[in-house]
Amino acid sequence: MSRFRQRAVLTGCVLAAVLATAGLFVTDYGIHPELWLTGLALGFLALLAVLDPWLHRRRAAGLATDDNLDAAASALARALHAQWNEEYRARGLQDNLLNLHWSALEGEPGHSDAIVRAFQRSRRMVFLGDPGAGKSTTAMLLTIGLLDQNTNGPVPFLLPLSTWDPNAEDVRTWMTRRLYEDHPALRNTELYGSYAADLLVEQRRVFPVLDGLDQIPPERRPDALDRINRAFPGSHPLVLTSSAEEFAEAGTPVPGAHVVQLQPLDHEEIAGYLRAVSDPVTAARWEPIFLHLRDEPGGRLAEALSTPLAVWLAGVVYGYGEPSELLDRARFPDRRAVENHLVDALVGGAFGDRAVAHHAGASQVWPKDKATRWLAFLAEEMRKRGVRELGWWELRRSVGSTWLALLGAIVLGTIGGFGVGWLMAYASTPKLAPITGLAAGLVVAVAALYASGHRVSKPRLGVWRSLVVVSGVLGTAAGLVFGALYGLSAGLVVGLGIGVAVALRFALGSSAELSHPSSPKWTMARDRIAVWTGSLVLAVVFGAAAGVVFGPSQSGMVGLGLACGLMLGFTLSVLHLRWWWFTVARIWLALRGKLPWELMVFLEDARKLGVLRQAGASYQFRHPLVQDRLAGARPSEVPSDA
Template structure:
């Protein structure tokens, strides 16, 4: 977001209040002549007072009085706040996934029979006592393996919540989905540090937590890594992942790693075992557990329709249907698909239609979305449903296909821009902002003193804005802006002073000293607001896609409103404060230009452009974030920090297959 999140919450609020007061003082300066006060003197005093106010709050100017590297006290404070945020995040996710009610399956594991363990055989355990089972492991190092859908991620999440509840030894369990880690190009500790900063940007708050907080939390073993999904790393990189895990997490440090059975065995055969780690394997559900889960989660009528299936499971405990329903994921899918009465679970007994496990899984995944999105279709307005079941299926299939093309299991909203060709995205974004700027300037000039210059002025402003938009959208600029700013540009005062002075001098030369003071003050206020609002000072708040987007939007609208006030005030100075038409026109023109200037380098703008383009093509709904949240609430997606994931790779892969088929059909047409 440009600046480090280096201001505390109190300082952040003080900056916002000070900016509001400065804007009000500037507006008051337009009318002080009625009381015999020189407006130039008033405005100059307001500018000076605002700059002195920023100087007292600027953390960069007072950096020598601040701590350097995070101290133990800093790390204790950060760890405590991080634990609160993580506990809130995973508790909410647990409730959303339906893992907090009486229908929760009690998952069981035993020591694996594969020759992959580097410790004595572990004792059997259950998910309802996962913390105690983990604590009994020698060195608290465990690898949890199992078949796809057997509940590995669920156990990892329950363990994370349980350890956060205890918080006994000062180590904070952090669940890291491994799907975004490339072990061939990044060390595990560096990757975990980057993920902490991405999901919890308030860790960069040097005023509260010192410098390099996340780095030191990792380096000093204050973070207990819960690494979920070794199998989500591409096959040719898994062995390297195991090697780097062994180097980054020594045998004396606690560790939980999850993986599919075959994938883990293959990686260990090439890279060696995890030192000191016991390897346990999740066991399949038996027919009594299957029947108990269905009866607990369904009403009496629905449960009665399952009775022939229960009898079949008892008679053929090793059959294709028993093998499929012994997996928690497919059992959940079946309970959803056949929970409304629209289809009969006895259809699964048809060996002709469903000869093997793969056929049953395809049927269940294909039936999931129509059921989940049609369940409350009759009450769409009250329930907040945004799309029809067919539209939801097409949108999710498109997203699944995009994730497959990138080789990813996580959808970050700011990555939607990658679904649009870069040149097209840049042209669309630059054209939109250029046209908006051209219209705002030309409209204002049409009613100003030089209406003949309106077309040329508007065209020039639009071209400048479009050119700047193209510049900030290039890969090199994004790479530069992604790095922390250093030196003067980390200063709240100096960055505001430079911008305000530069623009104020131009306007002062064109329209007089008063106009220059108003515009300069307005730009300084906008810069200070952007600095403050782009900072994330609340580490205790749970990370979410909505929260990360809200920071970008706050910067946009704050900058837009400030420049609207600036142009309105400048119009009042040029044309008189009682020319309400021109003041209003200046306000609207400033709102347009403020929006264009604010959004250029923000992820939210490029997400919005990509979303609009894909919505126009019928790929995604217009209210994409609301749709994704709705899909998360219905159980199709799950949330991991600031990103979304499909509930399971089986669902994502099946939808991606359907997206490929749909794309092929479009090409044929």
């Protein structure tokens, strides 16, 4: 749905609710409520018919045209540009970016400011380097650089390969799915036609920037590379990052690709960066380390600090500490010991310190021991699933699917059944209250069980995509039931209210903003808006219906109708939304002490504190080393605050 139609539907819904209320309670001018409501209902349906995208299906039902795809690619480029620039600033790279050195395996030297030019010459590149060498940063810089140019060429789409299972789906199918997941507005058939994301991939209007071949299990890497080569042959743009050893072991070259190697940092670059990010006192503390690196350029400490990740960690960890402890050979005998120490210090130092939280802009000071335990739980859950991305909607996987479905169904069934039964208990048929409430609760519970395992599919353009038909049919059905029980006016109020609720759900569920950068907070906010809007609409509907049935002077019954409508509206709004199942899982895990109550606030603070980073609508640990280190920790190794 276009932005104009979306706003018009929302405005029409608000006007319908206001005019319905005015017609019911303002009777000084001899307005007959039933006539008023009938005319208003017909007028509302006429408005929906004018705005209904399905009625324009000749334009929307066909495959996306070239103009549709041009518009989609342009808007997608703007969204990705905003997304990755925001992440670039969040990581502090605009102020303290190490100069990443890379050279071709043939020996040609290069520098990070030449990445975009190098790609434009070859159009196919493979970046190799040790863990922490800056491969992901290079991929992000290349993506931003290409998007900065705002050309009409293919749009770079940066994706972590850890989210792809070569045995489960084709690489192009995976790219298409990720486009729909991260940018749901591509489902907007009115603006972009049908199968916009599919055609963007098929027609090479987007090209993959694939980060982390080494994150795919070893036994699957050769097949994964073979599938990538077949999907994107030598004439098509492609970027791939991997560790050098894992790429060589895969034994499958990338035809036509310019392979470059990210080089380790030397002692002068390490010293220059650490002096730049330190105050004079802290910089002086680093001098013994700089002397050691100069004297032993091939030693274990020089090797440990040879990657941008390790140098960044050292700068953060020893911002106010004493780095000379790294000279202790017994405590830090090799590179792995130094890296583990820096990761542990990063996680431990990020939490529990008011000054650190204030400097990072965190919302609160999280207890160090609890924060470490929560992050270790998330890292372990991600390790079990073999993923590197933490999507908030995937939290449900940390609770057994059967157990989660039962919890969600019981809660929703109880809320919905109690709302209906409570209202019936004070209506003209109190004897039916227990039976009606139980029946309503069972219906809601069954619907919740079905919704718990139902995945949202690609948009279909059948009659169920019709705004006016669906709103009209459901509103008429509800109106007939309530009209038979409580009279024509009550039936008209409820029918119109249900129609308004369905139209609102349709409008709010349609993404009109493809150019909006994807983020965890934004994707969750869309679900929450749909929930509370639908809840409030049905609250007003049932409140008005109670006023019609019992008389507006009985304010208690009107209030009861509002409360019951709010409960029923909530249960109907959340059934197919990821937010509800996330909330059930979050509360259950918080009750067991596995995660904090304010999970999303905690994750955003962890991002600000440098432990997490953001990739589209998901979070990631700052580096796989951080995730692996936390996932390897045992609960007994994490101190308790008890």
